[in-house]
Amino acid sequence: MVDGDVPERMQAAAFDEFGGPEVITPRILPVPEIADDEVLLKVWSAGVGVWDALEREGALVPEGAAFPIVPGAEGAGTVAAVGGQVTDVAVGDLVYVYGRRRPKGGFYAEYAATKAQYVAKLPSGVPVEHAGAMPANALTALSGLDVLGLPAGEWVLIFGASGGQGHLAVQLAKRQGLSVIAVASRAEGVALVTRLGADLSVDGHGDVVEVLARIRDVAPDGVGGILAMAGGETLDRLTEALRDGGVLAYPNGVQPVPRERPGVTVRAYNGETGPERLRRLNELIEAGPFEVNVAEKFPLGRAAEAHRRLQTSYPGRLLLTVT
The missing domain is CATH 3.90.180.10 (Medium-chain alcohol dehydrogenases, catalytic domain)
Structure with a gap:
């Protein structure tokens, strides 16, 4: 027709x-x-x-x-x-x-x-x-959360949380029942992810020691997973917040590639689409206003x-x- x-x-x-x-x-x-x-x-x-x-x-x-x-x-x-x-x-x-x-x-x-x-x-x-x-960023964020496979109630750290994929990942993670630590960019980014429901919002351009201290205050046993939308020295330091057995997932194309360290699994992923993935995304989006x-x-x-x-x-x- x-x-x-x-x-x-x-x-x-x-x-x-x-x-x-x-x-x-x-x-x-x-x-x-x-x-x-x-x-x-x-x-x-x-x-x-x-x-x-x-x-x-x-x-x-x-x-x-x-x-x-x-x-x-x-x-x-x-x-x-x-x-x-x-x-x-x-x-x-x-x-x-x-x-x-x-x-x-x-x-x-x-x-x-x-x-x-x-x-x-x-x-x-x-x-x-x-x-x-x-579409592209939402589907890619959903793929990353699937790679982490964290149960409801678990802590996830989203690095680059105020970016195109990151701010959608914050919302999708909350709708999956996860507790979200959002590492954003500058005051504007911190305000965005706070508005979107992050449980802890921090500026990734701040002192990394202070950022780690704030993360440990809310998640003293460590976080179960990190979703990394960017790479670099700050991300590599923040992997200290992952507990042993945790997973760091990042979309292919992130540079520099996140470093491996003992006790942590590092996995790259691509955004996946298709009828079933689109259905799941729509169900999560329809749980409330989606920005x-x-x-x-x-x-x-x-x-x-x-x-x-x-x-x-x-x-x-x-x-x-x-x-």
Whole structure:
């Protein structure tokens, strides 16, 4: 089924060569056609992440993609058309997508084609205007919590808690019944994670000895797991808060890679998606209001500027507003 208003061509941000932010330019391109197992999304908003920069640089290009390449791994909007095999969503549904395989282009466009298995209806509790910046980080945070596998009531330390993945991990961990120590960035980050429900919020730029002392005050027996969204000397020191047998999990791509130490298991992970993972994420989100903190919004025509902003520090996420 197809929405009768779907045009033949669309506005997009794309590049014809790999390089810096300047290679992304506004374009007019054909609206992608969909197969029987695909959905055409009328994009409202798209998240801007480091994975998009890697795609732009040629390091993380979806298999089958060809120039001009439309980047963008995640987005939200309304279903404009569905293939003949698609039954879980219908034209007009408000949905979100994290599409790791997207040979027909990403979400920096008015329309995007994606496999139906990556599409989920937007749950209540997520602000529609911010939904495009949620899927990749929320699914990756959920994967990290699964790797830790901590029982309800256990202490988890989230390092980089005010970042794009971290602030969503704080909320998902609380909904799993975990006690959360959030190590954030500066006063602004500490305020964000405190508002989101962290049991202890500390500034990772402070004295690490004082930070460890505050952690031991609330978790004298140590924490059961650390979810690390960044690496470095401070993280390596904070592993002292892990009790023997604890697990440190980090998403692939974190640099420097967290150090191993005796008595601690270090595991890397990727964000996983699919119907079952999307169902679980929606159940957790619908447990209450879910905040996607957007640091800055950019119109589609300023995608290159958004990529330059990626190279700076900010709490939460960056967002392209498309429709």
